[in-house]
């Protein structure tokens with residue numbers, strides 16, 4: 001049912017539930033949600049309604065995961081720092097059963113069966129490296145749900161960048177956070193790169209029919225497996241280590257990343273040239289040695305084609 005409120009159509013929880021079930025979200029699912037509340041138009045009950053429906057659809061056996069990123073803005077306090085990536089993310093973070101990982105820049109909040117496993121130990125590794133919350137979501141065969149957003153916020157693509165071991169992963173920034181004793185600590189941490197170029201994987205996913213989608217009010221809801229997203233990103237990277245970088249001329253992050261890729265490629269090329277030169281030098285010495293010892297036999301160019309018979 002659509003309720004007319006003034007000029008706006010108001011979306012209900014029942015409509016959201018029907019839409020999510022239609023694209024294949026169901027009981028027991030582990031789901032990473034990236035969402036824009038305003039993309040629905042207006043939702044009756046706001047972000048709480050969306051979160052309530054998500055938990056209802058996946059049931060107690062399921063696990064709901066959302067980014068609660070803070071990007072190193074201010075001092076990260078896991079119990080208090082609000083998520084800066086949207087109202088739905090913040091509604092999950094403040095849910096009474098939510099656990100939040102302790103990563104100082106890219107924490108996630110989770111509710112459900114695997115919430116403890118997903119959030120545990122995130123602070124001991126890089127934001128999206130092996131052992132991080134979204135790396136574990138990938139291992140748990142998670143689905144990715146996009147509500148009114150595209151791959152530019154599909155954070156699991158950063159996991160693919162880690163798996164590929166790209167040359168531009170090692171950019172770092174100074175971050176401040178509260179440690180378990182409540183003391184403010186300052187530390188240099190690896191900063192994940194820009195995600196504005198991530199929509200390049202859409203074509204690959206499209207060709208594989210990997211995304212199911214429907215409209216809920218004005219929101220385009222899309223569901224896909226985390227594995228299909230990571231595979232698509234790795235496929236794009238196989239041909240070009242710069243494939244996921246954005247084209248915006250003013251993006252300093254991607255400019256720096258390109259320079260890091262090119263420096264690594266130049267280093268590889270230098271090594272190949274040195275190896276080749278060393279090989280030539282080795283051959284020259286062998287030939288010289290043979291010539292001085294008189295052991296090298298010269299033959300006419302035609303000889304090597306002569307059959308022994």
Ligand SMILES: [Zn+2]
Nearest residue numbers: 194246251254
């Ligand atoms: Zn960029």
